[in-house]
Amino acid sequence: MKDIDETRAPLLDHLIELRRRLLWSLAALAGAFGVCLYFAKPIFAFLVQPLLKAGQGKLIYTDIFEAFFVNVKVAFFAAIMVAFPVIASQIWKFVAPGLYRNEKQALLPFLIMTPVLFAMGAALAYYLAMPIALHFLLGFQGNVGGVQQEALPGIGNYLNFVTKFMFGFGVAFLTPVLLMLLERAGIVTRDQLVRGRRYAIVIVFVVAAVLTPPDIVSQLLLATPLVLLYEFALIAIWFTEKRRKKQASATAAEEA
Numbered sequence: 001m002k003d004i005d006e007t008r009a010p011l012l013d014h015l016i017e018l019r020r021r022l023l024w025s026l027a028a029l030a031g032a033f034g035v036c037l038y039f040a041k042p043i044f045a046f047l048v049q050p051l052l053k054a055g056q057g058k059l060i061y062t063d064i065f066e067a068f069f070v071n072v073k074v075a076f077f078a079a080i081m082v083a084f085p086v087i088a089s090q091i092w093k094f095v096a097p098g099l100y101r102n103e104k105q106a107l108l109p110f111l112i113m114t115p116v117l118f119a120m121g122a123a124l125a126y127y128l129a130m131p132i133a134l135h136f137l138l139g140f141q142g143n144v145g146g147v148q149q150e151a152l153p154g155i156g157n158y159l160n161f162v163t164k165f166m167f168g169f170g171v172a173f174l175t176p177v178l179l180m181l182l183e184r185a186g187i188v189t190r191d192q193l194v195r196g197r198r199y200a201i202v203i204v205f206v207v208a209a210v211l212t213p214p215d216i217v218s219q220l221l222l223a224t225p226l227v228l229l230y231e232f233a234l235i236a237i238w239f240t241e242k243r244r245k246k247q248a249s250a251t252a253a254e255e256a
Helices: 012-039 041-047 049-053 066-098 101-140 157-171 175-184 191-195 197-211 216-256
Strands: 142-144 147-149
Touching: 012 041, 012 066, 041 049, 041 066, 041 157, 049 101, 049 191, 066 101, 066 157, 101 157, 101 175, 101 216, 157 197, 175 191, 175 216, 191 197, 191 216, 197 216
Parallel strands: none
Antiparallel strands: 142 147
8 A cells, every 4th residue: 555645635635636626727728718819810820721722712700709709719729739738737636646656657658648649630630631621622612503603611610620620530549548548447458459450440430431521531541540540559558468467477476
């Protein structure tokens, strides 16, 4: 029991500590939101670059409040990204005192990997998937039966499109973290994941079909990295299993 923190606080103290961590997290989110709201237009200007590169130079809004609420949504979207390290650190500070040393060593890498993998997924969506998807979706413009068909996307609709893509890809890229946590918790084993590889690939392509437009290129842009990340998770789990076996052998040798 020496590996765990000596402090065994009663329930009230835990609730006070939880309130403090929540207040710090909310303060970080509110501060980030204020800053991001001030820079909402430059942030949105960054988000519309894929649309501009796809050849669409106009966004419209039909609701008088729509432009204002888009700025608020952009600020909140950016604030979550900016404040996430602070929020994650507060979660860790609340949970860590109740963990053993080996549990801390096991969970800390997952906490570090989460924002990195999420950023990789969001970057893939922004720089590759979104331009291709927009090029496909805007390709329906033109003359149809003598009628000129023109795309006039609304700013609210476009923001929903962007956030869906970036959050979808970002969350999808957390697959290795999820699989490794499930294995660490004993819910699944590496052998089960290996045997279920074919089903996982089917699920990956279903997810890619849901999150991307109905063109094969966009689906492959998401599905291919997810399959590779699944294989990466299997390799990482193999290394962690090997390390745990060595530690168990060393512990048994010391006790003997």
